[in-house]
Amino acid sequence: MTLTAENTTRWVTVDGHKLRYHEAGTGAPLVLLxxxxxxxxxxxNFGANLQALSQHFRCLVLDQPGFGASGRPEVYERNYLRIASDAVLGLLDELGLEKAHLLGNSMGGGVATMTALDHPGRVDRLVLMAPGGVGVNILGPEPSEGINALMKFNADPTQANVLAWLKTMVFNPAVLTPELVEQRLKTASDPANIAALADAYATFYNPKMAEPLPLWARLRGLQQQTLLLHGRDDRVTPVEGSLFPARQLPNADLRIFSRCGHWVQVERKDAFERTVIDFLTHGL
Structure with a gap:
């Protein structure tokens, strides 16, 4: 059966909010963030990878609170990573799953890392793809070129700004088909989506919501087998950001993909899928 967004859609309620997720496959549970x-x-993010990954795992592709079709608190009173981490745990609880593999892209990598640090018994293996907040950017600007382009687009969602942002996400601009650009412009221009992104980012810069220690300072406490994936030409979360966690994490490997920007799962789709399947099946 061909997997589509419609025939894989499921719903769960966590902390009074309806969250959408997509489910396909059997086997060890894998939550994709x-x-x-x-x-x-x-x-x-992951719809195109679901056909391959679901042949090996029970894939659960979550819309985190406020993103996609998922509900959200009206006001964020905690760091967004904590809100999203609680949603992951709530999903596992509602499905009766004791533990799962976690695969997180960018911000989702930060959510996966926080979940594994705070609830190690609920997380099996980790795949962190250009993870946000886990590395330390010591050479490039902060915020990065890609994050600045994203914030500019969110403030003024024009076609020119969405294209400028999307170009920072990839190595090969040919990936950016007119259909992809149009779809992103349509969804990203929704006032609810604009507010959700702005509100989530506001929690990252609010001193009152800051964590006692940043994620990168806690990495030695992460015992799970971890695979770090990073595009060599990433302009959103520069590849140098994975060097620190690769050295600090006690059980981690790092793979750097050439000819690849921030979307490893898109630009190096087949290699990404093979690498993830091998790691989650056999480990380091």
Missing amino acids: HGSGAGVSGWA
Whole structure:
């Protein structure tokens, strides 16, 4: 059966909010967590990979709170990573799953890392793809070129700005088909999506919501087998950001993909899928 967004859609209620997720496959549970791009959703990030990954795992592709079709608190009173981490745990609880593999892209990598650090018994293996907040950017600007383009687009969602942002996401601009650009412009221009992204990012810069220690300072406590994936030409979360966690994490390997920007699962789709399947099946 061909997997589509419609025939894989499921719903769960966590902390009074309806969350959408996509489910396919059998086997060890694998929760896939999207990044924070404008108009993003679980399906937009991982829908094209679901056919391959679901042959090996019970894939659960979550729309994190406020993104995609998932509900959200009206006001964020905690760091967004904590809100999203609680949603992951709530999904596992509602499905009766004791533990699962976590695969997180960008912001989703930060969510996966926080979940594994705070609830190690609920997380099996980790795949962190250009993870946000896990590395330390010591050479490039902060915020990065890609994050600045994203914030500019979110403030003024024009076609020119969405194209400028999307170009920072990839190595090969040919990936950016007119259909992809139009779809992202449509979803990202929705006022609810604009507010969700702005509100989530506001929690990252609010001193009152800051964590006692940043994620990168806690990495030695992460015992799970971890695979770090990074595009060599990433302009959103530069590849140098994975060097620190690759050295600090006690059980981690790092793979760097050439000819690839921030979307490893898109630009190096086949290699990404083979690498993830091998790691989650056999380990390091």
